Every structure is written in structure tokens, then in C-alpha cells.
Amino acid sequence: MRSLVLKKDEDRRIRAGHLWVFSNEVDTKKTPLTDFAPGEEATLLDARGKALGSLCVNPASLICGRLHSKRPGIPLDESLLRERLAAALAAREQYFSEPWYRLCHGEGDYLPGLVIDRYGAHLTLQLGTAAMEARRELIVRALEELVHPASLRFDSDIPARGLEGLSRLPESSGPVPEFLEVPENGCRFTVAAAQGQKTGWFYDQRANRREFARYAKGADVLDIFSYVGGFGVTAAAHGARSVTFLDASEPALALSRRNMAANAPGVPVETMLGDAFQRLGELAEAGRRFSLISLDPPAFIKRRKDAAQGVAAYRKINLLAAGLLAPGGVLATSSCSHHLDGAELGRSIAHASAKLGRPARLLYTGAQGPDHPVHVAMPETAYLKCRIVRFD
Template sequence: MSNLIIRLKTQEDRRLRAGHLWIYSNEIDTARTPIKSITAGSLCRFEDGRGKPIGAGYINPQALLCGRLLTGQYDAVFDAEWLSRRLQAAASLRDKLYSQPFYRLVFGEADGLPGLVVDRYGDVLVVQIGTAGMEHLKPRLIEALQSTFSPRGIVLRNDSASREAENLPLYVEEVGDVPETVVIDESGVKFEIAMRGGQKTGWFFDQRDNRDRMARYIKPDSAVLDVFSYVGGWALRGLGHGAASATCVDSSTPALAAAERNAALNGKKIETIKGDALEVMKQLAVDGRRYDVVVVDPPALIKRKRDHEEGLGLYGRLNRAALNLLTPGGVLVSCSCSHHLAADELQRVLLRESRAAAKRLQILETLEQGPDHPVHPAIPETRYLKGYVASSINEQFS
């Protein structure tokens, strides 16, 4: 373990003592422990303002959120064996939850590995490293992944723009034998997932349980509209639940082509429409198209706090357009993965837009990320996915 010691200011340890893992640059006593010359990602030990041990982790003086606590054990040694124990604990949880090895294996802070995301596709692992500290640990991490899971291949999808906040380069790297695609099974529906060119880590495991719950809203004659469909997750799961038809809307030609391939993989047919989601929904309404289930599951529309108002307006316009496409009594599934949009804000968006659309809305269920994306109880930011299932009834408000 590194002998580097980082001293916090007086009283700045309280959040960490309560279970949090993050340390900001203005919480460090730089008079006692200057950090500017420290190499980004260095392993270190943290002490409170009185010099008492807090734990160990890593530091990046170039970032505002500069420190992450990996453990409360002051003298921990972060070798491959230590990482393997954390990985084994994460895998043990998922194996209790899922019968097949298709899930998010590591979800950062919630699994005691800040800065790390790992998705498991059977014998292929897709890894995202988001911090300089975890980048520093990469050789030991690869060793731990290999010794723990014996994967056929590992893809390091370190091409996320979020790495720029840590001044990290963007790259994609492969270890072992990585196929172009893998096929996963989600509740009996098969999906072919690209290992290199897909969005983020390839598949959105966080919505799997919510796609399962959609079954109760599907009838044999149901028509499903999947907006921001990517490779057709909601649409094909709707067909798997017994829907009569499904339409995918996305701005990406490759994503829609993948959705069509996934439909064929399951012996199904889907309609695909390429274009801007809002404009497509408006045109569908003009054309008189109506759907029994409309899913609006966009990427994060509020990536920064300063984008809040603009993003909130876009959520509103999207949901109003979706409401206008529902059959009487139809069901809207409205989701947001924006950290900076609270669940109650999304509920207020639905209320406002339903009234604007002259509809009475009934919220039937609330949605959140699946249990392979656990929430750290001291870090509310780890609860990011929120959504509502709502039923719409035409009604003219006075």
C-alpha cells in the first residue's frame, strides 16, 4: 500500500464516517498535505483533521471530486487478490438474482469499486473505467477478472465522455478473444449485442425487470411503440409478452438494423422508423396512428445541472407527444436516467402534460433500476433510473 497520506480539514470527515465514499478537493487540508504535485490516480490513505485514520483509496488532484474511498481499512493492500474478493462478492449477489450470466456485474460505488462498471455477457466481460484511480489499478483489475471468471474475452470500453472530467484518454482495448457480437437471453427473448460498437457497454440491463413487468399491460391485440428503441428491447419484449405489433423509433440506422435482426432472431417482425423522436411522434399523431402501450425511454437529457430547465422542457414535449398517441385507456411507460431529474419532477411533468393533452392520468407503478444496479444508501446519485407506468383516459378539463 502507498505511504501517501491525505489529511482532510476539520469536520470534513463526517460524510465519510456516515458511509459516503467521495472526497472533494475543497475538503482536503492542502496546507498539511499539498496535492497539486501528486500523480492522478495515486493510491493513498485518508485521515481526518486530527490525524485519525478514515480509510484508503485513491486521489486525482486534477478533478473536483478528487478522492474515492475504497475501504475503511487503513492499511489495505489493493492487489489483484483484494479486487478479486470484491468481484466475487458482486458475482455472488447477481448469481442469486439471475439464472443466467447476463447482468451488470459491478456497479461502481454500490459494489465497493468506485469508478468501475462491468457488464457480463456469459464468458465475455465489458468494462468501463471512469476514474484515474481505477485506471491506475487496471493491470491488477484485469488479472482479478481473469482469475475470478476465466472469461473468453474482455472489452475495455473506455470511450465514455465522462472520462474527460478525470483528464483520461478515450480508447477501446481488448484482452483475449472478443467476438463481434454475443447473444443474450432475457426472459426467453434473444438479443444480439455488439461488443464494440454498441451504446455504452452494449445493453441496458437496468431496465430488464421493468421490461418483465410490462407483461401485465400487453393483450393479444396490443400495439407497442418503443421510442428511443436502440436495438428493440421494449418492442421485442412486448412481442414476447404477446403483443400483436411493435414499432421502433430511433435516430440511429445501425440501431434500427440491429432491432430488425433481433426481431428475426426471435421469429418476429417489427416496424422501424428512423428520425427525431419528437418529430416522428408528432407525425404519427397526424397520420392517425395510435398505440396501446407507448414507451419513452430516452438517454439522459439532463447531463449537467445547468441543462436542467432545457431538459425538463424536452421531457415534457416528449411525454405530451406520447400521450397523444395512446388509445383510450392506453398505457404510457415514461422513464428518465438523468441524475439531475428527480422522480417527483418527472411525475409533475406527467401531470402537466396530461392536462395539456386533456387526459386524466393514473399512475399504476413506479419504476427504478434493477437489483444488479444496487443503490449505495449513502450516495443518492447511485439511484439514477426512475420511471412511471401510467394509464390515460381522454377527458376535457375545464
């Protein structure tokens, strides 16, 4: 195993536990990145030659190295993959009694670049790095031994693969079902296996949807960026009076209607197709009001350089949503952008409160669920924020 050498003083973050090495931190005079093949293993050294651990290298990526061990000379081989996946599985089985969860969450499970969602007998995988792509067969063998999946789908249409120079064409193994059924919080959701967003379902919001339902009894609910209805359907099943879904995808709205019929058949349902900013403005002009609103947008800040524009978008959408609340109404607002911290989300809520002249009280602070573990030395892995607020 060859070595990759860091520049002077570029080892501090790694010593603190972080797993990423950036290309501008490497001493390319001593160890040119171009000498490494994508996915190749190496021992990471500081500028004095002291070993910091083992990593996989991709010279084509800004994040040119991702550590998988704090010990030198450790290959990312089938044995280590099986060991880490077995540990991830054991952790999930402590939390959940049924096999519907995120089975592997990249750095949070010490397998950088690997995401696996489990839907009973089906698995959806994201191989986000050249290292994981090169070990595809080893990963599949380990999963077949551990969980015996009936089918696997590789969700390759993710930006990370583009940054790593990998193909974004989807692949599958076994008879992948057209639809999957996900049990959660007393409901059963139908999601599209191949055509859905991301890996099909957002397990990370499970606990926040359960908390949202606490305020559902007798409520008129608006579910913004609803996807297949996770928040709205859960509220309906827990006593909501009506639910309106707003999303830019008609197939997603069709599944929202299907999930409402399956879980809360007597509750009136309305779907709205279109851009959320525009449709929320139309609802305000029409004088519509809701007593319970979920706002769960996609990441408005995908890159740090887009932070200012993204913060403005979060403030605008939160103001629009809060403006539709009836007196005493409750807003659950979320952000899945790791570039927006919890304090900034709080400022978006405070901005809406001040603009509307309505005092607001924080009722709940939530994050991603335990099947999306946070690596304590990597704030990037703590991406999901949820705040539930009452506007008086």
C-alpha cells in the same frame, strides 16, 4: 501511504457513508493535491487528524478522491480487488441462474470507477477512474481467476475517462465477437459487441421490460429511443399486435428488426429513423395512436447546471408520447439521469395529463435491477426511474 486532509466540517458526508471527496473539500495548504499522482492511494483525515478511511486520489478531477475502505492504510491491491469482485459475483449468482448481468457496478459494489457487464464468456469493462486504469492488469487477473472470460473489451469512450484525463481509445483482449446474444425475459437479443451503445446492452431495465410486457397482449406498441428493441421486442413476444421502433441510429434499428424476426416473426414491425421530438410530432399530425408506449430516452441532464433545460425536455417528450396514446393506453416512461429524481419524473407525467385533459393512474414504479446495486449513502447511484401509467 500518505494522508489527504479535509477542511473543517467537510467530513460529515463521508462519515454518513458517502465515498466521494471533492477537490474544494481538501485542505490544500496542509496536503496539496498536486503532490499526489493520479490513482495514488492515501489515508483520508478530517481537519482534526482523525482517520476516515482509505481512498485513491486524482488531482486532475473534480471528484479528487474515492474511498475504497472505511479503514485507514488499506491499499487497493490485487487481494482487495479479488475479494470485492468475488463478493459481487456471489451476489449476482444469487439473483441470476445464467451469466448475463452487470457483474460490477462501481460504488454499489464498493469499487468506485469500475463497471463490468458479463455476456456469457465475454466481459465488457469500463475503467472510469485513474485508479482503476492503473490497476487494469490486476483487475484482469482477478477476473480470469473468477470467471475465466474468453474475451474482454475495454469500453473507453465514456465521459468519465475524459474528466479523469484518460485516453478514450477502445482496447480489447481475446477474440471479441462482432455480436453478442443476450437472453432476457424469454427472448434472445442480438447486440453489437463493439459498436453498440455503452457496454452493448442495458441490463438495468430488465425488470421494467418484464413489467411492460404485462400490458402487451393485443397492443399496438411504440418503442421510443428503442436502441435494439428491448421494450418492443419483449412486448411482441408477449402478444403485441404490432410494434413500431423509433431511434436515431439505423444500425440499432437494423438490430431491432433482426431481434423481432428472431423472437416474434409473425408480428408486423415498422421502424422510424430520426430525432424523437420531430418524429413524434409527425406521428401526431398523421393521427397515429398506440395502446402501449415505451419512452426510454438518454440522460437529458448530464450536469446539475443543465437541470432546468433537462426538466423542460422531459416534460416535452412525455407530453408528445402521452399524446399518441389511444384511450386507456399505457405509457412506460423512464429516466436514467440521476439529476432527475422520481418526484420530478412524476411531475412530467402529471404535466402531460393536465395538458391533454386526460386523467392518469400510476400502475408501476420501477428502478434499476439488483445487478446495479444502489449505495444507500449515495443518491447518485440510484439513477434509473421507471413509471408505468394508464391514461384514461
